[in-house]
Amino acid sequence: MDKKIRVGIVGYGNLGKGVELALRENKDFVLKGIFTRRDPSLIDTDSKVIPLSKVLDYKDEIDVMFLCGGSANDLPQQCPILAACFNTIDAYDNHSKIPDYFNMVDDIAKDSNKVSLISIGWDPGLFSLNRLLNQAIFPNRQSYTFWGEGVSQGHSEAVRKIKGVKYAVQYTIPLEEAMEKVRSGNNPQLTSREKHKRVCYVVPLDFNDTNRIEEEIKTMPDYFAEYDTTVHFITEEEFLKNHSKMPHGGFVISTDINKNNHKQRIEFNLSLENNPEFTAAVLVAFARGVYRMSLEGKKGAFSIFDIPLSYISPKSNEELRKELL
Amino acid sequence: MDKKIRVGIVGYGNLGKGVELALRENKDFVLKGIFTRRDPSLIDTDSKVIPLSKVLDYKDEIDVMFLCGGSANDLPQQCPILAACFNTIDAYDNHSKIPDYFNMVDDIAKDSNKVSLISIGWDPGLFSLNRLLNQAIFPNRQSYTFWGEGVSQGHSEAVRKIKGVKYAVQYTIPLEEAMEKVRSGNNPQLTSREKHKRVCYVVPLDFNDTNRIEEEIKTMPDYFAEYDTTVHFITEEEFLKNHSKMPHGGFVISTDINKNNHKQRIEFNLSLENNPEFTAAVLVAFARGVYRMSLEGKKGAFSIFDIPLSYISPKSNEELRKELL
Ligand SMILES: NC(=O)c1ccc[n+]([C@@H]2O[C@H](COP(=O)([O-])OP(=O)(O)OC[C@H]3O[C@@H](n4cnc5c(N)ncnc54)[C@H](OP(=O)(O)O)[C@@H]3O)[C@@H](O)[C@H]2O)c1
Numbered sequence A, B: 001m002d003k004k005i006r007v008g009i010v011g012y013g014n015l016g017k018g019v020e021l022a023l024r025e026n027k028d029f030v031l032k033g034i035f036t037r038r039d040p041s042l043i044d045t046d047s048k049v050i051p052l053s054k055v056l057d058y059k060d061e062i063d064v065m066f067l068c069g070g071s072a073n074d075l076p077q078q079c080p081i082l083a084a085c086f087n088t089i090d091a092y093d094n095h096s097k098i099p100d101y102f103n104m105v106d107d108i109a110k111d112s113n114k115v116s117l118i119s120i121g122w123d124p125g126l127f128s129l130n131r132l133l134n135q136a137i138f139p140n141r142q143s144y145t146f147w148g149e150g151v152s153q154g155h156s157e158a159v160r161k162i163k164g165v166k167y168a169v170q171y172t173i174p175l176e177e178a179m180e181k182v183r184s185g186n187n188p189q190l191t192s193r194e195k196h197k198r199v200c201y202v203v204p205l206d207f208n209d210t211n212r213i214e215e216e217i218k219t220m221p222d223y224f225a226e227y228d229t230t231v232h233f234i235t236e237e238e239f240l241k242n243h244s245k246m247p248h249g250g251f252v253i254s255t256d257i258n259k260n261n262h263k264q265r266i267e268f269n270l271s272l273e274n275n276p277e278f279t280a281a282v283l284v285a286f287a288r289g290v291y292r293m294s295l296e297g298k299k300g301a302f303s304i305f306d307i308p309l310s311y312i313s314p315k316s317n318e319e320l321r322k323e324l325l
């Protein structure tokens, strides 16, 4: 493609910064501006920063808008407004609410003749793609997803909300024994406890309070009660030194044993030192697809399942067949 | 989809048998017949076997034809004839000739208003898809493919052609050290010798001949001269007992170290006890895509890069978003 794809970023948190970083590696994009709800003068970046309230002025200057708000509160509110004027891409990851979110965005984007690609990233995203491949290729086997070792923002947040907690981080760790069972092909039924364990590092306001905090963490329903959980209490200094990164990753595995008794395994694995920066790199690649679909006159909401992967590459179909097939 | 997809198999070798096996796991297909150049009465199967010369009689009874002939000689000859009358899918794997093959098939299928999906399987196929993902997500890093541990038919064949060789098999083995270099993110330049080694098991007609045979193998250009190659001479009995399987697999890996010095790795791995049966399972899944594209009125040749992955699942888009995204 000769013309650069003109893009904007809405929301300058971890993901928004990641998109800004990834765009620098991709010469076929030009960043027109970062839109934020905060005072632009407080945002530390060399890019142009614009108040979100002015975003509609840029209607004709932006081909694809990266929506980098949080899934819990920002996207359900921002995406409907923005999809009415822009092609959008987001990393919406509230799995149980994806169908509703999709339908809401689909209605708006169909009316506005825009393309909205939702829930791009790694999970949802690349992991979803691998779950689909596994199921389609091994229709009578389960596809297993293991997360980690990595930081779960949701679980860290839940610990931080406990009274007396100053800082906290929670690592999700997949259990090697469970992964081996899956790889061996006996299609195991695994409980939550058998798949992952949880390890928390907590800085308490008062070290006399640790027994109560530990008890509250370990018995918290949905988040920790169903898992083997270990809690370490550490100092603020150690926390800031060793636990302020955002690593993550995981595995999507499916193993078939077919009627001829042959064992066949498909495995996809990510190991990420920085989760939002990787998610952002995936968003940037798929933004090409949004642009191409919009040029083709497509409209409405789409997921990673709907897009031919040639669309995410800057190369022509001829080049892809010659170099990569 | 309510209506079953009516399919035929052309060529009953390893891949054709694999497709027959995989179809039994997928209830949305019905196998109308296996077409062979051999005398049907000599083919051992419960399926209906039909002389290939009668294939055009089935023009209106088959939605997708699985072309399971060899890539070297069968497909370039059979695909043009069949793509003139049927939607087709094949596992054409002669990488350097894929562009020519694609163009030839594209012309024919465009004329016949049919869909031909070429080069499906794992390499080309799923590995190609992962190479594309790697390049699009990490545009300034290399994507590395390692094959094995597994049997290379081409290399085994090359050894079998040497005078004095009764049976032979060649295993391609990826070198762990090279994979670790790739995973570490230093984007290494690797020679053939640094990526894989080759191990051959040979049954000689005469055990006095082993020095010459070993020398001929190890110095064979393109196939062995560029690799560290080990040759084991074994008895016919041991060969038939331990070396008549067709395992294969491999790895597609890319590791980025971004401008914030974060290391991020994407890795896809297959471990297959039976290469053609796995390839066949992939073909069956993608045959759904051929059928769907043909229902949409698409025509011409396509590759795995051109097809949204939702097309290979029997599930609806709503189900996929709810269950897998
Ligand atoms: N699909 C996947 O694989 C995947 C992976 C990772 C994350 N995600 C999703 O990506 C979403 C965004 O993640 P994130 O880590 O970027 O969230 P975040 O850092 O909390 O940012 C969310 C929003 O909060 C605002 N914000 C950020 N820093 C702020 C600060 N210092 N003070 C006040 N406001 C601030 C920003 O909006 P303003 O600039 O407008 O203030 C930003 O858009 C997550 O909710 C998650 O759902 C998906």
Ligand SMILES: NC(=O)c1ccc[n+]([C@@H]2O[C@H](COP(=O)([O-])OP(=O)(O)OC[C@H]3O[C@@H](n4cnc5c(N)ncnc54)[C@H](OP(=O)(O)O)[C@@H]3O)[C@@H](O)[C@H]2O)c1
Pocket (backbone or CB within 6 Å): B010, B011, B012, B013, B014, B015, B016, B035, B036, B037, B038, B052, B068, B069, B070, B071, B072, B074, B091, B092, B093, B094, B119, B120, B121, B122, B123, B124, B125, B275, B276, B279
């Ligand atoms: N893309 C990938 O990942 C991938 C992976 C594996 C293989 N492949 C490709 O798949 C192709 C087919 O592989 P394959 O292992 O099925 O090859 P194969 O067993 O040699 O079969 C090729 C053809 O030979 C004929 N044939 C088979 N057994 C025969 C016998 N006993 N006597 C006489 N003729 C016989 C069959 O045609 P008739 O029934 O008409 O005689 C068959 O269609 C390979 O060339 C390779 O290119 C691709």
